[in-house]
Amino acid sequence: MVGRGDPAAHARTLGGFGRRRARRRDRADAVDIGHRAMRRRPFRRTAILATSVLAVTLATVGCDRSRASEAEKEGVVAVSLGLDPDVQRRAMASSPLPVPPADPTNRWADDRGAAALGRRMFFDSRLSADGSVSCATCHQPERRFTDGLPLSRGIGTAARHAPSLVDAAHHRWFNWDGRSDSMWAHAIRPIENPLEMGGDRTAVVRTVLEDSELRSEYETIFGPLELVAESLPARARPQGDDASTDAWGSMGGEDRRAGGEVVANLGKAMAAYQRTLRSEPSRFDAWVEDVSSGGDGSAHLDASELRGMSLFFGRAECWECHSGAFFSDGEFHNIGIPAPNGLPRDPGRYDGSLLVREDPFNAAGPHSDAPDGVQAILSAGVKHDAEAWGSFRTPSLRGVGDTAPYMHDGSMPDLESVVRFYSTLENATQLDHHQESVLTPLLLEPGEIDDLVAFLETLSGSYAGVGDGKS
Structure with a gap:
């Protein structure tokens, strides 16, 4: 993907390497005891306060000694193993x-039924424009959900290498550039990417509507579908070639919203499946x-x-x-x-x-x-x-x-x-x-x-x- 700015303005040849990387300092727990002036109070209240301060001080000293003892113990073990303590x-x-971690953006993130549907869709090549590419084309289970290629190949050749999906549920941002902020949003993008699956939203929705078994599985999880396949264009998407975008623009607002919801739900189901891929x-x-x-x-x-x-x-x-x-x-x-x-x-x-x-x-x-x-x-x-x-x-x-x-x-x-x-x-x-x-x-x-x-x-x-x- 070509950037929005001139790459020459941002690229520079690596010069000398005189400076050594500044080490990040390890942060250790510390206890800060503040000293405050105290006004005189009746003897009983002063005694209680003094006792409380003494108790806190002793507890603090005990914690410090405990931490120091633990650190010394770790150091001894490390030395016995021939390792630096750090x-x-x-x-x-x-x-x-x-x-x-939980994903509040996806209420079906840990739903087993959604994960089963998501697994089915992950291997379904009907989501692609010509029926030849599925998510598993670039994320192959036998290769730890990568494809072993320098640049992934779907409908065309992508600009990047396919990263593994195992443990991806722990990511904060998805894709190499962080273009998605959830696993389910990330699952949707390749469907309409012209170099990956080259599909579109209405074709995906029609696939669900026209396959009775798939539709039943979908509706069991997400509820009844009110869209009618015959009312949807064969190919339509908000971005892409002129024919697809024109067809998208011709659709009613409610059909566009409902179609987007179906695609989002399929993304959430595929995310539920991918969340189960754990090291x-x-x-x-x-x-x-x-x-x-x-x-x-x-x-x-x-x-x-x-x-x-x-x-x-x-x-x-x-x-x-x-x-x-x-x-x-x-x-x-x-x-x-x-x-x-x-x-x-x-x-x-x-x-x-x-x-x-x-x-x-x-x-x-x-x-x-x-x-x-x-x-x-x-x-x-x-x-x-x-x-x-x-x-x-x-x-x-x-x-x-x-x-x-x-x-x-x-x-x-x-x-x-x-x-x-x-x-x-x-x-x-x-x-x-x-x-x-x-x-x-x-x-x-x-x-x-x-x-x-x-x-x-x-x-x-x-x-x-x-x-x-x-x-």
Whole structure:
């Protein structure tokens, strides 16, 4: 997708790397005891106050000692394992896997009937213009819901690599550029994208109306349909070719609203299905559980993988962006991925920030089940900032060993290529304007690259989902 601005105005060649990334300081809990002047009071009240202050002070001291004791204990354990205490603390905080957060914008998010319908629609190629493409074309269960291609292929060739859908329920923003603010809105977009499925809203609605079994399943969940297939144009959509947009404009307002509601409900059903696609514990998680229980973790990670983990959570500082149980901060960064002719063309979050606000299916829209909720407020406040040009969402590293190729453009074929890029930043074209850090080469030794790759592969495990994700 070509950006709205001139990419040359936003791209610059990477210069020297003199400055080392400023480390984020770990925040420790602290207790602040204020001192206030007290007026004289009768003896009894003063004694009570003094006793209360003493109790609070003793409790505070006890908490401080408890925290210090816990920190000392963690340090002793880390040393016994041959790890830096900060490395171990960060590693232990990255497991176990949490359950997906609630989605107030989708009242059927955790409805099993909706998930079953959504699974059916996910594999249904009738949603595409020529009946040849389904969601599973680019999100294949056997490839951890990716397609293994640098650029996805549907009706045409897309501009980006297909990210995995496993654990996507934990995202704050969807797609590489955050153009959708919910999983159900994200599920709708490919249907009308001319390079992906090339379909349209009325064709989708007619599919539901004309298939008696599908219609019955839909109505059991969402209620009766009042639309009549014969009254709808064969092909109509608010944006697209002239014939489709003219047909959309010829429809009555109530038919457009009702048609949009059907499409939104199908998106919510597909989101309910995709929410069931969850990572199962990996070898890294087994290591964390073992160490937490007093073991040494040696049955789960070998020496090379432990060295890689020390790099990840230590000197290489990968954890700064790849943090938490899903190894992602969920934010957008420009890391200067090499581009043809040294000139990046994909505006990333710069365009995505506009698209999410303009999306009729966003969290604040008429089809949202929480139009005044937190996500609606967040989406309305998204800034369209030139500094976001070329920034992309930090992907999760869960299952990363199974989702090659890498980066938003699929330009790096394997994990070694990714780590080598961070090691040298060779041919990097543009740096993030992030105020907290400056990306600099890691300057890793060959053995360190192998170790870091080995650790990343320990984050891969199986996944669970409705029907185990099989078509």
